[in-house]
Amino acid sequence: MSLAIIEQLQEDGRRPYAAIGKAVGLSEAAVRQRVQKLLDQGVMQIVAVTDPLTVGLRRQAMVGINVEGDLDPVADALTAMAECEYVVMTAGSFDLMVEIVCEDDDHLLETINKKIRALPGVRSTESFVYLKLKKQTYMWGTR
Numbered sequence: 001m002s003l004a005i006i007e008q009l010q011e012d013g014r015r016p017y018a019a020i021g022k023a024v025g026l027s028e029a030a031v032r033q034r035v036q037k038l039l040d041q042g043v044m045q046i047v048a049v050t051d052p053l054t055v056g057l058r059r060q061a062m063v064g065i066n067v068e069g070d071l072d073p074v075a076d077a078l079t080a081m082a083e084c085e086y087v088v089m090t091a092g093s094f095d096l097m098v099e100i101v102c103e104d105d106d107h108l109l110e111t112i113n114k115k116i117r118a119l120p121g122v123r124s125t126e127s128f129v130y131l132k133l134k135k136q137t138y139m140w141g142t143r
Helices: 002-011 017-024 028-040 071-079 105-116
Strands: 059-067 084-089 096-102 122-129
Touching: 002 017, 002 028, 017 028, 059 071, 059 105, 071 084, 071 096, 096 105, 105 122
Parallel strands: none
Antiparallel strands: 059 096, 059 122, 084 096
16 A cells, blocks of 8 residues: 555655545545655655756766775765765676766866865776766656
8 A cells, every 4th residue: 555655646746645545545644644654764755856957957977986995985975965966886897876966067077076086995987977868767666
């Protein structure tokens, strides 16, 4: 039942609890209670998702990073950077992958060159600048 509620909220995060209840066969109060439980347990978040282009952030890139030594301090420093929207430790060619959202090419260069490469432990970076975003979805949570 929780997955059905999540699916309803993924379609429209502002959908009234009464409408969700009708769609999933629960009362409004039961939906409200389950949504609060899902939020409290960290299963989901209800947030506004912006299109970076419409808010002046015209340059995005994925950056692969190789690190010498412990990954945690570098990953923690990256998570503290406003430009880093996504930070993940990986297996393979890179130790970390970071999605960066910037205003323009100058901002991207400054972020990579002055902030990321300057971090202690960063051995190398490789940037993959986004030319066109073809798909971005948040529906994977209920597959």
